Amino acid sequence: AQSVTQLDSQVPVFEEAPVELRCNYSSSVSVYLFWYVQYPNQGLQLLLKYLSGSTLVKGINGFEAEFNKSQTSFHLRKPSVHISDTAEYFCAVSERNNDMRFGAGTRLTVKP
Amino acid sequence: DAMVIQNPRYQVTQFGKPVTLSCSQTLNHNVMYWYQQKSSQAPKLLFHYYDKDFNNEADTPDNFQSRRPNTSFCFLDIRSPGLGDAAMYLCATSSAPGGPRYTQYFGPGTRLTVL
Numbered sequence: 001a002q003s004v005t006q007l008d009s010q011v012p013v014f015e016e017a018p019v020e021l022r023c024n025y026s027s028s029v030s031v032y033l034f035w036y037v038q039y040p041n042q043g044l045q046l047l048l049k050y051l052s053g054s055t056l057v058k059g060i061n062g063f064e065a066e067f068n069k070s071q072t073s074f075h076l077r078k079p080s081v082h083i084s085d086t087a088e089y090f091c092a093v094s095e096r097n098n099d100m101r102f103g104a105g106t107r108l109t110v111k112p
Numbered sequence: 113d114a115m116v117i118q119n120p121r122y123q124v125t126q127f128g129k130p131v132t133l134s135c136s137q138t139l140n141h142n143v144m145y146w147y148q149q150k151s152s153q154a155p156k157l158l159f160h161y162y163d164k165d166f167n168n169e170a171d172t173p174d175n176f177q178s179r180r181p182n183t184s185f186c187f188l189d190i191r192s193p194g195l196g197d198a199a200m201y202l203c204a205t206s207s208a209p210g211g212p213r214y215t216q217y218f219g220p221g222t223r224l225t226v227l
Contacts, residue, residue, distance in 0.1 A: 032214060034215070034216075036218075041200075041221070041223065042220050042221065043116075043118075043202055043218035043219050043220040043221045044155070044202065044204075044218040045218070046215065046216075046217065049215055090154060090155075094210065094214060095210075099157055099160070099209075100157075100216060102154035102155055103154060104153065104154050105152070105153075105154055
């Protein structure tokens with residue numbers, strides 16, 4: 001069964017700095033990969049997803065992620081963060097025809 | 113806009129008093145999911161419906177039940193809420209249970225408080 005590890009529980013950064021949120025997964029078969037963002041007291045919003053094709057995936061709000069099969073990683077990046085990006089970010093993985101499994105989440109705090 | 117709607121957004125119940133949470137969707141998706149998310153934790157899948165077929169996760173307590181009367185609506189029933197059931201409950205939908213069309217879309221959640 002698939003599993004997901006988000007390597008950092010909290011990431012503090014200053015406004016306009018670049019950020020990378022790390023995600024590694026474990027699976028013996030092909031997978032689909034997702035990043036979701038959750039603002040306080042709200043549901044999860046899909047940022048981006050990798051299903052197949054190009055390994056660099058662009059999402060909403062200026063985020064992008066790169067699928068690296070050899071390193072089993074799907075790290076999320078943004079070149080310049082805003083205060084409004086402060087939120088919880090969840091990486092998730094799904095094996096073909098299996099339910100999604102979430103990582104424990106990374107709390108991104110953007111400071112002025 | 114097509115969306116996933118959850119009512120109420122905040123629910124307060126008493127210990128042991130049954131409570132029902134509601135989810136509706138305008139996406140016409142075949143699959144509906146219920147997740148439990150406790151503070152600072154990842155969402156945990158409780159069960160899902162694929163059309164009318166109910167799929168329970170092995171570790172979901174019997175205290176949690178679900179109903180899906182039609183494609184648009186799905187309910188989460190907690191028969192006897194305990195203090196440990198206080199959490200955010202998230203509803204999600206997808207057009208398929210897997211495969212290339214598989215992406216889950218989430219509602220805003222219902223925060224349940226148990227007194």
